[in-house]
Amino acid sequence: MAPHGFLQDPPALGNQLTEDDFLVSLLRRLVPADALDDALPDLEHFGWEVATTIKQLGQQAEREAPTLQQYDAWGARTDTVVTSPAWRELKAVSAREGLVAAAYERRHGVHSRLLQVAKLYCFGASSGLFNCPLAMTDGAARLCELLLEKQGQDAAATQQQQELAAALQDAFRHLTSRDAKLFWTSGQWMTERGGGSDVVGGTETEALAEDPSHTAPGSWFRLHGYKWFTSAADGEISMALARERSASGTANSGSTGRGLTLFLVPVTRDADGRPQGFEVVRLKDKLGTRQLPTAELRLAGMRALKVSPAGRGVPAIAAMVNITRLHNSAAAASFMRRITALAQDYARRRAAFGSLLIHQPLAQRTLGWLHLHTAASLALTLEVAHLQGLLECGGASAEAGHMLRLLTPLAKLFTAKEAVAVVSEGIEFFGGQGYIEGTHLPIILRDAQVLPIWEGTTSVLSLDVLRVLGGSPQAAATFLRQCSARIAAASKAAQTAGGSGSSGAQAPLQQACMALQRSLPGVGSRLEAAVAAPTSPAAQVEARQLAFALARLFVGVLLAEHAAWSGEEEHTLLASEWCQECLAAEGAATSSRLQAEAQAQLHTARVLSGADSALPQPRARY
Structure with missing residues (x-):
């Protein structure tokens, strides 16, 4: 037989929305019919873009990893982070599709956040990790919104407070824009060499006021320190934590020895492209997320706007972290859905031991397990998104507020660990092909491994x-x-x-x-x-x-x-x-019980694996 006769067809993808019956069913239960009918055409169109154009951009961004050009041809320091054209196009797509904006336009009221997360769930596995800067951008937008609400409640705002409100409003406008030319992404500069989880104990960056007589929120400071892990190093702004110090080196009034203050940091360069107040020391060489420009930065007098009271930076970032954790959960469910969809398609193409995998009971059982754990993570993620939407629109009861505070960390930790297990099992389903880089399957596993680490282990x-x-x-x-x-x-x-x-x-x-x-x-x-x-x-x-x-x-x-x-x-x-x-709980393992359980499991496996139904067309090769 000719060598090509042994080749297997690669797995394929269809519309990421319409093929996910469970997602659509969850949305139909959680979202009123009129709002969902209004949102579905956009979601359906986006679902096919995710499986085709956006997927190709994500794969190109993986192939063309970011690089750092520290010097120009004449020896001048430029510290330019060079990203793939595909990465920059993914930013434009994110703006046009309103992947951040939709949550703040509130077109669908309390369901706006939920519908946004559904779109992010479709986007995540194809996004080339651009969903990471979107998470931080969304978190920064939410923080700006909350700070602006607080400013609006102060009838006797000082000029400094008014200037702070104007700066926050400008940042919010850019962070939530659908115009690709206006859209900003934001970083989070929290992690230092002392460690990421113990933010208070590990932060050494110091903030010195430009004018010692003006240190209230809305004042400008200069940051000096070393940020060891900064994702989205190509963003236009960032949120950073630092310790306030006076010119003499003592803590400023209102600050404590362990307290940190939160700053909004514009990332600026001069007319020749030289960074103002910071250096990009190097880009990180990581297990996965290679598409994402992650850098070590040295801050040398970088200008920053104080946005929290002195020493109250960590409580101020709580709302921002909650949003990024929700994004993390959506990304986890997205990776799980991607490997499951590919495995379901592959099972209809791969023949072994005389029949297609989709007709073999143990393969059905494995596919059913993948679907079960994907559905579990999606259900939990959308529940948190639903509660978050209620909170943001003032519709959350006290009970809903308690549930949101408890479920947000639970959803992040649970879905992240599930994603690693499910993607690993899915990779194994492909056998040796799952281990071959040219299939793009190993990328999913490498990138999924970051999910239990980011935004809290x-x-x-x-x-x-x-x-x-x-x-x-x-x-x-x-x-x-x-x-x-x-x-x-x-x-x-x-x-x-x-x-x-x-x-x-x-x-x-x-x-x-x-x-x-x-x-x-x-x-x-x-x-x-x-x-x-x-x-x-x-x-x-x-x-x-x-x-x-x-x-x-x-x-x-x-x-x-x-x-x-x-x-x-x-x-x-x-x-x-x-x-x-x-x-x-495990019961007595009698013969009749085991036989009955096996029959029940066989039926469940056929249903959950989709073995009794054909995958819809058209499809795009992975």
Whole structure:
């Protein structure tokens, strides 16, 4: 046989929206019909762009990694970060598509943030990592918005405060623009050589006031220090933390020895392109995210606008970090969806041992597992986006506020770890081809590995969960009350749909609800212990287990709730399979039980893998 007879067709992609039935179904439950009908045409058009043009730009950005030109031909220092034309086009696409702007235009009211995140979810895996600067840009925009709201409440604003408001308004206008020529991206300059997680203990950058008599928010300072890890080094502005110091080297009035202040930093160059007040020392050589210009910067008198009270920089960035964590969750779900979609397509092309993979039970089981964990992460991400939208539009109740504070770190830590596991399993599904660079598949795994690290590692986020529980004890009670109420509603819906018996399509949902109900007391006991002593060694050593237990339980609740709403077999099986895998206790392994379970798993695998349905056309080769 000719050599080419052994070749397999590469996997392909279709419309990233219309082929994701679970995404569309979640949106139909969460978004009113009129708002969704208005948004869907744009999402559908974008879904195909993501699978074709945008995907190609992302792959080009990977091939043409950023470089640093430190000197010109005459020896003058320029520190120019050179990026791919594709990277710059991805910035223009992001502006035109409103990937930041949509959340602030509020065209769809409280659902604007949710619909924006749905678009980011489609975009992420094709974006060539441009979703990273978008995350920081969105976080900076949210911070500007909140600071402007606070300024607007001060009827007796000083001239300095008015100038601060004008600067914030100008930054907000650029950060949320749909005009590619006006659109700015923002960096976050937090991490220093002392470490990233302990921001307060690791920050050595100092801020000196230009005019010692003017040190209130709205004053200009000069920053001196070393920022060890700055993503999106080609951004127009950044948010940076520094310690305020007087000319004599002592802490300024109102600042503390450990307190940090937040500054808005314009990234400026002179007419010859020379950086003003900073040097780009080098670009980072990283495991993944190679498309993204990440740099070490030396700040040497860089001009910066003080935007927080002295020593209150860390609390000020909380709103910004919450947005970037939401973006991280959307990126995780996007990577998971990409590898799952590719594996589902490949299974229809790859023949082994006499049949296509899609017709083989164990392959179906693997594909079903990939789909299950992708759906779980998407459901949790969209729930957080929904709550964030309520908060931003003034529609969040006190209970919704508690849930948002608790779920934001939970969603980030859970989806990030899920992404690494799912993408790794997906790569394995392709066998040796999954390990070959020319397939572009290894890129997904390399890039996914950053997700548990950026915006707080799993352990740091677990400690954040403890801080939420310690600072707002009512958050634990709210979580348990929400879970209990939602489980009861889903169980009632399943019983109504299934009649008086427990047979039929709703029986697995009833079983899932019972498993969820059985899990509540154990989770409640863990929460009670954490609330009682959130800073104790026992609570800290248990923090990761607690966080994952909360996340797994709540994901089960969301899947059961959605299955009860839709009544579709696939959604019911998602809820049932999740509860069996993550919540159910092991029983006696009798022969009849194992046989019955195997038959049930075979049916579930066929449904969740999509083996009984054809993938829609057209498709674009990966």
